[in-house]
Amino acid sequence: MTLLAIYVALLALIWALTAFLSLRIRQRDGFTTRKTVTFGDESAVRPSRVASVASVLVIFLIWGAFTGSAWTFIHAPAEWQMRPIWLPPPENVWHRLISIANDGYRNFTLWEHLSISIWRVLAGFFLGALVGIPLGFAMGLNNFLRGWFDPIVEFMRPVPPLALIPLVIIWFGIDEKAKIILLFLAALWIMAIAARAGVAGVALSKVHAAYSLGASKAQILRHVIVPNALPEIFTGARVAMGVCWGTVVAAELVAAEKGAGFTIMVASRFMQTDIVLMGIILIGIIGYSIDMAMRTAERFLVPWKGRG
Amino acid sequence: MTLLAIYVALLALIWALTAFLSLRIRQRDGFTTRKTVTFGDESAVRPSRVASVASVLVIFLIWGAFTGSAWTFIHAPAEWQMRPIWLPPPENVWHRLISIANDGYRNFTLWEHLSISIWRVLAGFFLGALVGIPLGFAMGLNNFLRGWFDPIVEFMRPVPPLALIPLVIIWFGIDEKAKIILLFLAALWIMAIAARAGVAGVALSKVHAAYSLGASKAQILRHVIVPNALPEIFTGARVAMGVCWGTVVAAELVAAEKGAGFTIMVASRFMQTDIVLMGIILIGIIGYSIDMAMRTAERFLVPWKGRG
């Protein structure tokens, strides 16, 4: 509560300061500045860089000040200081990262913990896409298969993949296979629905054009429907990757011997808050990187997205 | 593997049968039937009802046949029969549902298990929306606040909420408050981003029209921006609800004394596969119902969605 108050106070202070200063320093000439009314015009909102930098600095400052960090010059009074098991100073997290990167944690190196999680995600996602995409196409192209799989997909879609963990444990145990099956199930329905939506999104005029140019059904599938569905499939893949990453972390919280989720769960048992924080930050960075990688792949592989 | 083969064989058989029969029984006259080419034309795909019914029946049939169910007339040879700890016959799941509904499980009634989970989701979601929506609006309307919160939101968005469980356990323990904070964090960023997107989606001409009709900033916020953002916010709310439901199940897998996720996790400890299946089915049904309820609410509350 005190913390929140301090944070808001700092926010207000810096805001007021920035506003006062920018009254003096004229912003560089740009078309936005010619607008007389900008409130409500989202396109005229330029994220203030000063604010971004200040925001990150303030978080670190508060973090450091209340944990007696050697990195910050200001320190909160001793009775307000947090103990490291609640919140370690930032340098602890950093040193922990370095020491774990060098010496490993629980018999595995940091890299092994992270790469096993990433590998699980990739394997599960890949299998899910391998089955889900053809399934989605079948559903988009055929009355019978649509009818057959519709009830299954509609029922499985809202089941959180995590709810399947106990069943997967009973059926497949707790080893690699079980985790990959879980991730497979997490990706499967998302990819099937994306592929089905991709088929649904094909402009009829394109299909008709292909027909009157003499293409056969197989040719239409290969040259018209598949490329047209790719952007949708990519969007689905981004969602599926996000879900898979969340699912693998959760699955590792419940049962694993290594992995990113395992690391933070075990560390939390032993109140090693610095490792937990380090793990969460790494998980966040990997999640962010996966999303960025998918976006980049999308730009390269389906440059025509949204240009039809 | 054998199961999969039998399933695919049944699928193919019924497909062939349906195709053969529908050659004889002319489909009712409809505009689709006047189309000479329907392959690739998703709008012409009518899910076959026969297939849907057959699909569900086949699943039950296989389930029953391989578990020696009293409900099915066909039974697989004894050496192929599954034992109830792997897969109990459907009637066991049903009887279990009835007995748990009557007598409860682990000191709590079925209704208590389910309602505590639902309550957690609603409370967490509500708090997340309460903070996230104004945050999103602030980010959509103001340079400084956009700059301030952008790095935070962009970093937190790809962190799976489940990765926060260990930290939440350390900071807030394992009681109700901790779970609700976790769900709050799960909903917060989704709602903030939805609200921000809602602001970004306001057509500039509407805002300009309001200005030249003499509206003040507050009036524009209240009468133009908020209603315009509602459809986006609702879409975000549906996503957030789905994520919250998955998160609560996972959080209960890790630590809880009651709840839907707790039920299936504990049952899996005791190899009570019938309870696990029952729980998963109930979780699926609740997830589905939440989604349906949100859609219905959307139709009633923002009937203008997509009509601008």
Place this chain on the structure above:
Amino acid sequence: MADLRIENLSMTFSLPNGSKIEALKDVSLTIGDGEIVSVLGPSGCGKTTLLNILAGFLAPTEGSVRLGDKPVTGPDRSRGMVFQQGALFEWMSVAKNVGFGPRMAGRKRAEIDSRVDALLDTVGLQGFGDKAVYELSGGMQQRVALARCLANDPEVILMDEPLGALDALTREKMQGLVLKLWKDTGKTIVLITHSVEEALLLGERLIVMAPRPGRIHAEYRLPFAEKGVGEDLRAIKRLPEFSARRDEILEMIWEMEEEIMGRSEVAT
């Protein structure tokens, strides 16, 4: 009421890549009180930019706009806008849309209601007050937009291709309505259009603009708006002088466009 005086208006946009676009350069124009002026010109010649400056949404890089003796510095209820489409508030009923301006100004409920009813009558939408705007056809929606604008009793009405999205017949009817409203209310109206016929029919004065830099290319004074009312627009179109004017202006625009397109095709 007062004249709309546009003096030496220039508007230069700086693009993110550093280049500059002269959307308007040294445009001067005076629009008299109660005059109806149509503006015609190829895509990108700065018509919308001009209108946005008149409305007060943009501040020009040079020059000034004055309505009477007040300089224009921002949007104001004295200058109403009608957009091509999509500017109605789809979460409000027709009546709420029309009454928006008075409601924001805090007028009394009864006063608003009677004003809204009268305006719906004027634009031919009696009995549609309770409908949702998205249930109306495109033409009816533009009637609502006109009524909403009139509800505030502005001195000037600015229209950016108000009839551009309508089909031929509906458009003809709406042209009649605009002329009728102009005559009945005596408002100053500035109307942007891409249709030469519409510009001829609805403008007492017709301004033809040219792009790069955006400027006034030609100006015509026309008799047709004065003559035309309601349903006899078609008769006006059959007049030989109308055909002659149309051919003259078409020819002029063709030449201008040809010149520009030729240039731009080399550019790409």
Place this chain on the structure above:
Amino acid sequence: MADLRIENLSMTFSLPNGSKIEALKDVSLTIGDGEIVSVLGPSGCGKTTLLNILAGFLAPTEGSVRLGDKPVTGPDRSRGMVFQQGALFEWMSVAKNVGFGPRMAGRKRAEIDSRVDALLDTVGLQGFGDKAVYELSGGMQQRVALARCLANDPEVILMDEPLGALDALTREKMQGLVLKLWKDTGKTIVLITHSVEEALLLGERLIVMAPRPGRIHAEYRLPFAEKGVGEDLRAIKRLPEFSARRDEILEMIWEMEEEIMGRSEVAT
């Protein structure tokens, strides 16, 4: 090559609510080999439905279409289509789009390449072969669509408002191109349009359709397509007989539309 014979065509759509729409009723028409026919009519009069039946995408509820002595039962490379927009394959380059038909037919690589080059020349897109289609302007995209259709050397080309989405000047140029292609290749062309001028310019014959039920309302035989080539379209538009025809047909359509709109407004 052969005539396109349309006999007693009727098409009734059953709506989900049980009501029926007579999109076409008893339409008969013969289009000679190498003829260019334009079809004009208000929205919903069945133009697209007719073209879809000719292309073979729809089977009529009654009547038949024959090309020469072969009945039309499905889409075929002998009947090419040009759509208003969005029918190009945006994941292929311009050259791949144009070569699509021959490629699907399994022609040899070299043969396809030379044919594509020749066609790009014909439609004025030399050197654009490697571009992505979404980098082209609307007019250029329609040139690609025309070339793609011609690559298959169809007997009949069916066009559904091919120039509807283009701006005035581009449209005029494309009209010239269509006429040129017609003259050079001698294909049978059926062209749907909403523009009276375009219908007059591009049709040896002009079919005016009326809705509810969709049927042929009037038919004109016109001299302008025969006369006009390339760049002198504008001269043709200035001919007094062109203006006379235009006024005549406009008048006729106005009357027809008025009657229909009147009816429909009561209906809603």
Place this chain on the structure above:
Amino acid sequence: EEVTIAYFLEWPTPNQYAQATGLYEEAMGVRVNWRAFETGVQMSAAMAGGAVQIAFSQGVPPFVVASSAGMDIELAAVAVTYDDNDNCVVHESTGITAENAVELEGQRVAVPLGTAAHYGMLRQLEHFGIDPSNLSIVDLSPADGAAAMARGDVAMACGWGGGLRRMMEYGDVLLTGAEKRELGIRIFDVVSVESGFGAAHPELVASFLRVTDDMNQRFQSDREAMAPVIAEAAGMDMEGTNATLDAFGFPLIEEQLGPEWLGGGLQAFLLEVAEFFVEQGTIESALESYEGVVNTAYMNMAAEM
């Protein structure tokens, strides 16, 4: 060919000397993988999934639960007895001791469900006349339970090993090991084998038991030398290792084949535990007898070796 064996971290046993020095591989002639688990329940799950063939030191309750549910799992031997290393700890702030144990009613308790600790807790509650349904029982592993205890989230936590030792920092046990033994609460772990694997390779199981017994014997004489290796393998410091080892008992083959254990006492105890669980409603039904799931053949073979 390879065998995967399940074990616990922070659970030092003499056979970890063999684990660390590769003696098992030598004797069994196959590659041996060791996988650490947190609870015996997870070991069952892993055996069901075929990922693990032998579980060393699985608790009795998870074994009873799995075998009662019909899993293909056999008891081959007793691994370790530890009445003092598996217990329930009450938070000191509650002021609850054996005298006023009923005051636990209405409080929150952390216990890993389905484990020996769970069984021990239920029996203790029974002894104190407390109805478990009056408690708020949270399912937490010992380590999580200790963390919850540290935060003061729970009034009592049950567990074993490192978790139990951390719990003890915040409170004390209700009953000591000796007191529990008097009540007939026996706490020991077993060596369980996936039946299919056991049937196919009885000699591997037997030689596993043989090596284990060798280590147990050697431990009695040569503890000084073995302890550091064991501590390393268990992931603990020397002090903790010694304290834990002091609380452990490792019955040798001859003793195990006697009437107290495999000679009949063990089977009877399993039935007792199962019936208690049925009574508590934690499992549906017990087997008629647990003779069938205790396979003494391995031990007999090992004795011969």
